[in-house]
Amino acid sequence: MSKVVKSLQDAVKLCGLQDGMTVSITHNLRLGDQITGEVLRTIHDMGFHDIRLNSSGGVMGENGRYAAKCIEDGVITRIDGGGLGKTGVANTIQRGNMKHIARLTTHGGRPKLFADGFYESDLAFIYAPCCDKRGNCNGRTGNSAFGSMGYAMTDARHAKKVIVITDGLSEAPIWPISIDQTYVDYVVEVENLGDPQKIAGAALRITRDPISLLISEYAQKILEASGYIKDGFTMQAGSGGISLAVTSMLKEYMAKHQVCGEWGMGGITTAFIEMMHQGLFKALYDVQCFDTGAIESMAKDPNHIEISASMYANPDIPGGCLVNDLDTVILSATEIDVNFNVNVHTDSLGNCIAGAGGHGDTAQGAKLSIVCAPAYRSRLPMILDRVTCISTPGENIDVFVCQLGIAVNTALAKNADLFLRLKDAKLPVYDIHELQFMIEKKTGKPKPIVLGNKVVADILWRDGTVIDHLYTLGDYSF
Amino acid sequence: MSKVVKSLQDAVKLCGLQDGMTVSITHNLRLGDQITGEVLRTIHDMGFHDIRLNSSGGVMGENGRYAAKCIEDGVITRIDGGGLGKTGVANTIQRGNMKHIARLTTHGGRPKLFADGFYESDLAFIYAPCCDKRGNCNGRTGNSAFGSMGYAMTDARHAKKVIVITDGLSEAPIWPISIDQTYVDYVVEVENLGDPQKIAGAALRITRDPISLLISEYAQKILEASGYIKDGFTMQAGSGGISLAVTSMLKEYMAKHQVCGEWGMGGITTAFIEMMHQGLFKALYDVQCFDTGAIESMAKDPNHIEISASMYANPDIPGGCLVNDLDTVILSATEIDVNFNVNVHTDSLGNCIAGAGGHGDTAQGAKLSIVCAPAYRSRLPMILDRVTCISTPGENIDVFVCQLGIAVNTALAKNADLFLRLKDAKLPVYDIHELQFMIEKKTGKPKPIVLGNKVVADILWRDGTVIDHLYTLGDYSF
Numbered sequence: 001m002s003k004v005v006k007s008l009q010d011a012v013k014l015c016g017l018q019d020g021m022t023v024s025i026t027h028n029l030r031l032g033d034q035i036t037g038e039v040l041r042t043i044h045d046m047g048f049h050d051i052r053l054n055s056s057g058g059v060m061g062e063n064g065r066y067a068a069k070c071i072e073d074g075v076i077t078r079i080d081g082g083g084l085g086k087t088g089v090a091n092t093i094q095r096g097n098m099k100h101i102a103r104l105t106t107h108g109g110r111p112k113l114f115a116d117g118f119y120e121s122d123l124a125f126i127y128a129p130c131c132d133k134r135g136n137c138n139g140r141t142g143n144s145a146f147g148s149m150g151y152a153m154t155d156a157r158h159a160k161k162v163i164v165i166t167d168g169l170s171e172a173p174i175w176p177i178s179i180d181q182t183y184v185d186y187v188v189e190v191e192n193l194g195d196p197q198k199i200a201g202a203a204l205r206i207t208r209d210p211i212s213l214l215i216s217e218y219a220q221k222i223l224e225a226s227g228y229i230k231d232g233f234t235m236q237a238g239s240g241g242i243s244l245a246v247t248s249m250l251k252e253y254m255a256k257h258q259v260c261g262e263w264g265m266g267g268i269t270t271a272f273i274e275m276m277h278q279g280l281f282k283a284l285y286d287v288q289c290f291d292t293g294a295i296e297s298m299a300k301d302p303n304h305i306e307i308s309a310s311m312y313a314n315p316d317i318p319g320g321c322l323v324n325d326l327d328t329v330i331l332s333a334t335e336i337d338v339n340f341n342v343n344v345h346t347d348s349l350g351n352c353i354a355g356a357g358g359h360g361d362t363a364q365g366a367k368l369s370i371v372c373a374p375a376y377r378s379r380l381p382m383i384l385d386r387v388t389c390i391s392t393p394g395e396n397i398d399v400f401v402c403q404l405g406i407a408v409n410t411a412l413a414k415n416a417d418l419f420l421r422l423k424d425a426k427l428p429v430y431d432i433h434e435l436q437f438m439i440e441k442k443t444g445k446p447k448p449i450v451l452g453n454k455v456v457a458d459i460l461w462r463d464g465t466v467i468d469h470l471y472t473l474g475d476y477s478f
Numbered sequence: 479m480s481k482v483v484k485s486l487q488d489a490v491k492l493c494g495l496q497d498g499m500t501v502s503i504t505h506n507l508r509l510g511d512q513i514t515g516e517v518l519r520t521i522h523d524m525g526f527h528d529i530r531l532n533s534s535g536g537v538m539g540e541n542g543r544y545a546a547k548c549i550e551d552g553v554i555t556r557i558d559g560g561g562l563g564k565t566g567v568a569n570t571i572q573r574g575n576m577k578h579i580a581r582l583t584t585h586g587g588r589p590k591l592f593a594d595g596f597y598e599s600d601l602a603f604i605y606a607p608c609c610d611k612r613g614n615c616n617g618r619t620g621n622s623a624f625g626s627m628g629y630a631m632t633d634a635r636h637a638k639k640v641i642v643i644t645d646g647l648s649e650a651p652i653w654p655i656s657i658d659q660t661y662v663d664y665v666v667e668v669e670n671l672g673d674p675q676k677i678a679g680a681a682l683r684i685t686r687d688p689i690s691l692l693i694s695e696y697a698q699k700i701l702e703a704s705g706y707i708k709d710g711f712t713m714q715a716g717s718g719g720i721s722l723a724v725t726s727m728l729k730e731y732m733a734k735h736q737v738c739g740e741w742g743m744g745g746i747t748t749a750f751i752e753m754m755h756q757g758l759f760k761a762l763y764d765v766q767c768f769d770t771g772a773i774e775s776m777a778k779d780p781n782h783i784e785i786s787a788s789m790y791a792n793p794d795i796p797g798g799c800l801v802n803d804l805d806t807v808i809l810s811a812t813e814i815d816v817n818f819n820v821n822v823h824t825d826s827l828g829n830c831i832a833g834a835g836g837h838g839d840t841a842q843g844a845k846l847s848i849v850c851a852p853a854y855r856s857r858l859p860m861i862l863d864r865v866t867c868i869s870t871p872g873e874n875i876d877v878f879v880c881q882l883g884i885a886v887n888t889a890l891a892k893n894a895d896l897f898l899r900l901k902d903a904k905l906p907v908y909d910i911h912e913l914q915f916m917i918e919k920k921t922g923k924p925k926p927i928v929l930g931n932k933v934v935a936d937i938l939w940r941d942g943t944v945i946d947h948l949y950t951l952g953d954y955s956f
Contacts, residue, residue, distance in 0.1 A: 001803045135797055150770040162797070173741050175783050176654070179549075182789050182797040283651040286912075302653050311660050319613055319640070319660040325479045382614050 002133040003187045004169065008042045011186040015123050015161035016019060017043070019050045021139045024159055026151040027057030027082065028139065028288065032198035035165060035190065036063035039125050052078040052100070054121055056151035056309070058355050063196075066091040073458050078102065080119055081110055082151075083355020084457070090352035093293045093341035093456045094473045100455035102470070104345075107151070108285070108313025108321060108361035109462035110175030115148035115316065118464060124159030126152045126184075131166035132174045135184025140176070140299040142168030145173050146195035147289025147298040148268075149178040153240035153308035156183035161395040162433060167193045171199060178306060200239055200290050204269055207241030208246055215372050216245035218401045218427065223250060226368050228327045229259055236265045236323075236362050237272075237330040237473075239290040242372045247271040254280045265312070265322055267358070268294040268304070276303065285322055285360075287312040313361035314460050323358070323365030329411060331359055333373040333400075335387045338432050340394030340409045342371055344471065345459065348380050349355040350451045352470050356391050358460050363396040369420070374401040375435075381443045383436040388449065404439060407432035417435060450474040481665045482613040486520045489664040493601050493639035497528045502599035502637055505535030505560065506617065506766065509674035513643060513668065517603050522553045526563035530556040532579070533631035534588060534601055534769035534787070536563030536833050539676075542943025544577040546570040547856030550776065556580060557595055559588055560629075561833020561842065562935070568657035568830035571934045572951045580935035580948070582823075585629070585765070586791025586839035588938035592636040593794065595616060596942060602637030604630045604662075605671050611765065612650045613662025617767075618654070618777040622671035625767030625776040626746075631786035634661040634820040646672045656784060678717055678768050682747055684726055685719030689881045694723035695849050696879045697808060701728060703903035704846055704896060705739055706805045714801075714840050715750075715808040716745045717768040720850045724808050732758045743790070743800055745836070746782070748773040754781065762955070763800055765790040767837075792941050798800040801836070809837055811851040811878075813865040816870030818887045820849055821865035823937065824950065826858050828929045830948050834869050837868050838940050841874040846896070853880040853913075859921045861914040865938060869947040878910060882917060885910035930951040 005011045017023070023043065025036055027430070036059060044066070051060075054075050059067040068088035070076040077098035084090040087272050093102060094381060113119040128137035128145040132252040139149045144167050156162055156179045164179075169189045194358060207213055219242070223229050229250070237243040237250075248271060254261070255278065263273045265285040270293030275281050283303040289295045297304045335343040344359050346352050382402065398415055399459045400407045405428035408419045422429045430438070453473025459468040480739040495501070501521065503514055514537055521529060522544070531537075532721045532819050537545040546566035548554040549694055556578035571580060583591060591597040606627070617627045622645050632639055634657045642657075654850045676935070681748035685691055696722070701707050707728070715721040715728075726749060727918040735757065742750045743763040748771025753759050761781040767773045777781045782880050791801045811832070824830050841847040851860050860880065878885045883906035884898045900907045908916070930950025937946040 003797075041926050134800075171740075173763070173781070173783065175761065176778050177783065180789055180797075181494045182792070182795040182799065193590070263838070283653065287652070305649070305651065305655065307658070308660075311658055314660070317660040319481075319658070319662045320661070322612075325612070399558075 003135050004133050004185050007037065008050060008188050009046060011188050012042060012046060012295065015163060016455055017048065017123050017398060019048055020050040021122035022054055024054040024124045024365060025157045026155060027055060027060065027198065028127060028146045028149060028151060029194040030057065031201045032193040032195040032201045033060060033063055035127055037066040037413055040066040040070050042464040044070050044073065046451065049074050050077045052080065054080040055081045057197045058083035059089050059316055061087055064088035071098050076288060084108060086351055087354045095350060095452055095472065096456065096472045101455055104331055105460040106313065106356045106359040106360045106462045107309050108323065109316040109460055109464065111154040111314045112462065113464055114154055116464065119406055121155060121159035123161045123163065124155035126155060126162050126164045126185030128161060128166045128365055129193060130165050130168040130170065130174050131187055132170045133187060133371045133447060134181040135164050135187050136168065136174055136177045136181045137164055138174060138178040142223060146196045146197055146199060147295040147307045148286045148311060150307055151309050153179060154310060157469065159290055160342040161185045163188060165190055165193065167191060194401050196295055197292060204239050204244060204291050205241060206244045210256055210345055211374055212242050214403045215246060215401050216242050216249065218406055219246045219370050219372050220249040221400055221425060221427055222370055222401065222406065222422060223328060224253060225421045225427065227421065228368055231260050232262045233327045234262050234325055235292040235328045236326055238332065239269050240332050242332065243330045244269065244271055251275050251280060261300060265326065276301065313358055323361045324363060326366035329362040329366040330366045331363060331369060331371045333371045335384055336371060336373060336400050337384045337387045338436060339433065340400065341387050341390045341398040342392040342397055343389045345389045348388060350474055352362060359398065360392040362371050363392045368398050370399045370401060371397055372401045374405045375439045376443050378444055379443050381439040383432065383439055389470060391459065393467060405430045405435055409437050413428050446463045479915050481613050481662060482611050483664050483666060486517065486666050486746060487524060489641045489666050491525060492615055493641060494663045495526065495601050498527055499600035500532055500598055502532040502602045502633045506536065506605060506624045506627060506629060507531060507672040507674065508677045509679040511538060511541055512670055512672035513605055515544040516547050518544040522548050522551065528554050528555045529553055530558065532558040532597055532666045534560045535903060536561035537567050538563045539565055540561050540604050542566035549576050560585060562830055564831045567828055567860045569591040572830060572948065573879040574934065574950045576934065579933055582833060582935050583938040584791065584834045584838045584940045585836040586793055586801065587630040587938055587942065589788040590794045590940065591791045591942055592632055592943065599633060599637035600705045601641065602633035604633060604640060604642045604712055606655060607643050607671060608646040608648065608830055609642050609665055610648045610650065611665065612659040612854050613642050613665050614655045614659045615642055615644065616652060616654055616656040622674055623773055624677060624879060625773040626672045626764045626784045626789060628765030629783055629787050632788060634664060634772050639663050641666060641667055643671065645669060646652050662715045672937045674773055675770060679877045681716050681770050683719060684722045689852055690720050691723060692846060693726065693879055694720050696884055697724045697850050698727040698902060699850050699903060700848055700877055700879065700884065700906055702731060702807060703899045703905065705899065706846055707731065709738050710740045711805045712740050714804055716810065718810050721808045722747065722749055728751050747835065748749060748772060754779065762845040772827055773924055791836055799847055801839045804840055804844035806848065807840040807844040807848040809841060809847060809849045811849045813862055814849060814851060814861050815862045816914060818878065818910065819865050819868045820870040821867045822869040823867045826866060828866055828949065838870040838874065841870045846876050848877045848879060849875055849928060850879045853882045854921050857921050858924055859917040860918055861910065867948060869937065871945060883908045883913055906943060
């Protein structure tokens with residue numbers, strides 16, 4: 001009647017892990033994750049080699065150092081999925097230390113590529129703050145409660161074997177059930193999965209930087225002028241400082257104009273929870289809780305709805321994913337180029353610093369995708385002739401906003417109306433080349449960076465197409 | 479953004495139904511179902527032929543007459559799944575009117591046979607009392623709320639196309655989500671799905687018949703003597719008069735002896751809800767609500783947990799199904815034989831009157847399966863040399879109880895201890911041949927019935943093995 005086994009090592013043995021197999025993990029706890037390192041250490045210490053890792057997001061924080069060690073020792077020879085993780089893994093890989101080329105995609109691409117059989121998992125490790133002895137589990141209660149288990153649902157569904165690791169084992173049945181026992185082979189109890197306070201690293205905060213605030217104001221005015229902010233609209237906004245500022249301004253606007261949106265989606269933050277509680281959204285769809293306010297809400301608000309990564313963004317799921325029904329999304333970028341291609345994977349020196357997340361999924365799905373970024377960083381212009389890495393192709397981006405003004409992607413016929421609306425609203429709209437020129441007048445045109453000549457990762461669009469690569473580090477990288 | 483189409487006919491067209499394909503339906507509303515007839519009439523009137531029907535249970539009530547007409551007109555040429563339905567379908571088939579042999583199995587066998595590809599569904603009709611425009615749905619609210627959608631989850635997962643039919647369409651997101659939009663192709667709005675008050679036909683009632691009460695008392699004493707009724711035990715009991723009487727007696731016993739079970743499962747009735755509310759069970763697992771008390775509870779009690787048919791009873795589901803963890807189950811029978819084989823499919827004249835339901839699943843899974851039935855019906859003895867139809871092979875039955883006494887299946891070595899316990903408790907335990915002899919002293923030994931000579935249905939064990947057949951009607955059938 002019980003699937004509980006004594007140790008992680010026992011569970012891995014029982015699952016029959018072998019050299020050459022793929023293990024999968026998810027990044028629900030993000031920077032608060034204190035268990036992935038333990039999982040990797042177990043695999044390392046059991047003497048496995050040539051293991052492939054599929055992670056829904058980057059291997060973050062201290063866990064990244066274990067992952068890097070596994071790569072250097074040949075324990076991990078390929079990384080697939082949502083990202084690398086900048087603390088260790090990315091740098092190790094970009095120094096050319098991993099045997100196989102990584103294959104990275106978006107949050108929606110991952111479940112699609114599992115369903116296609118392009119990705120596979122022989123053994124999934126699922127982290128659950130609340131789990132019964134048969135493996136029924138959720139993320140809502142317990143010391144390490146992190147809310148939605150949306151990414152892990154993909155692993156449960158597609159992995160050949162599943163181990164649930166929990167620090168909240170219950171002898172009695174648990175409810176609600178996010179992942180049920182029919183997917184679970186073994187349960188392992190541990191002291192502590194991690195610290196949900198640290199999911200986003202530090203406390204999420206509306207930007208106080210005047211430049212970012214100006215960008216946020218422009219973004220909010222674009223939303224207002226766009227015509228989308230009306231009863232029944234849908235939106236996603238992230239957890240960055242600009243996104244939170246826009247969300248806060250939007251909240252005031254919606255309350256003042258008595259607009260009630262149908263739903264918000266994300267990565268959910270307290271900002272969205274407050275809007276739901278104020279009746280500004282009827283419901284929230286949540287694949288990843290970003291702070292404790294969101295986590296607490298998921299445990300008590302029935303209209304804060306947990307969704308799988310497939311329901312969130314899988315482009316091929318037969319019944320359709322929710323990003324397809326987004327009206328608007330607020331996105332960030334490390335760089336953008338004159339064709340509106342966006343880079344979120346690397347900094348301007350080519351160092352991989354993040355995964356694609358849901359950037360491409362929401363940008364493609366939403367009717368209006370707004371990318372916000374400063375015009376320059378450390379005197380480097382952020383509008384380039386060609387981004388260092390294409391994370392989201394420009395045909396999915398509608399508007400770019402920086403502190404110097406706004407550029408509408410009029411290469412897309414559908415944006416002719418938007419362009420006029422923003423002009424009518426007296427917003428500072430420029431052609432993107434004009435904006436680039438304005439920026440370069442301040443920064444100069446920097447010498448192009450030279451990347452290394454070895455591909456270390458394929459960047460896969462959400463449909464599986466290779467759209468760019470990560471390379472070994474060049475002369476300008478640190 | 480909306481999957482709502484104007485009519486059932488439009489939805490069927492859009493799904494590309496063709497002659498020779500299989501459509502699947504579920505029996506959540508049972509005798510209160512007022513929509514299956516409409517579905518069948520649509521298929522009939524659209525001119526389809528050679529359609530195969532896969533239903534989770536019998537096609538009941540008036541719907542059975544439409545189904546029978548479809549069979550007679552060659553619109554439906556095979557029936558697979560959980561049952562036939564005695565109002566029309568069974569009789570039509572047993573008069574030899576259906577082209578192909580039906581392939582019937584248990585509640586757990588159905589999802590297994592879908593997963594194996596032995597069953598398939600080109601188009602599933604899912605009935606949902608509450609559904610949003612994207613197809614997210616549940617059975618908890620709305621005029622026809624029937625609670626758990628456990629059986630329909632199988633159809634959602636395995637059908638190539640899915641139409642949700644609802645009489646509670648919501649423009650806004652609904653929650654909780656029992657079947658999500660990723661499985662759903664179209665949504666059709668109708669006036670009325672049915673009457674949940676009639677799910678079980680009439681109001682469920684503890685038996686008042688003195689013979690049935692005596693049987694119930696014996697069953698309860700077996701439970702007490704068995705040693706299973708202790709903290710943390712698990713059980714299932716059905717919705718029949720004897721089951722409800724046993725449940726009621728057990729409730730008193732548990733309250734008096736301060737026993738708290740881990741969970742109850744079923745087909746859930748108000749009787750179980752009351753036990754959960756009294757703290758006698760920590761949770762209930764529910765694949766089918768049997769009355770309005772159960773339906774109302776599912777809408778408000780979080781520890782009344784909706785489960786899929788797979789989680790309930792699929793013998794091959796990797797993580798294991800819940801029937802495997804049952805301590806005890808109370809079951810019925812139309813007949814039993816000296817090898818403890820049980821018939822629930824036919825009466826003693828060979829007329830098919832029911833499907834296997836979860837009988838075989840729970841009998842095989844539970845540590846102690848108790849079959850209750852009267853010693854004789856209309857002067858026909860109910861212990862036979864060989865049952866008219868084997869629904870559950872005797873190796874899965876531990877005890878038979880009738881008003882004349884109790885027989886333990888001691889052919890199973892595991893039951894030696896149980897036999898002694900019941901003897902020690904001074905219960906009237908006999909060898910089953912002895913019991914048969916006692917009954918036949920009263921009834922005489924009837925002339926064996928002669929069934930028709932054409933097989934009309936295969937009876938498949940939950941693993942897919944053919945264990946018996948239904949035949950055309952013989953001379954003694956009505």
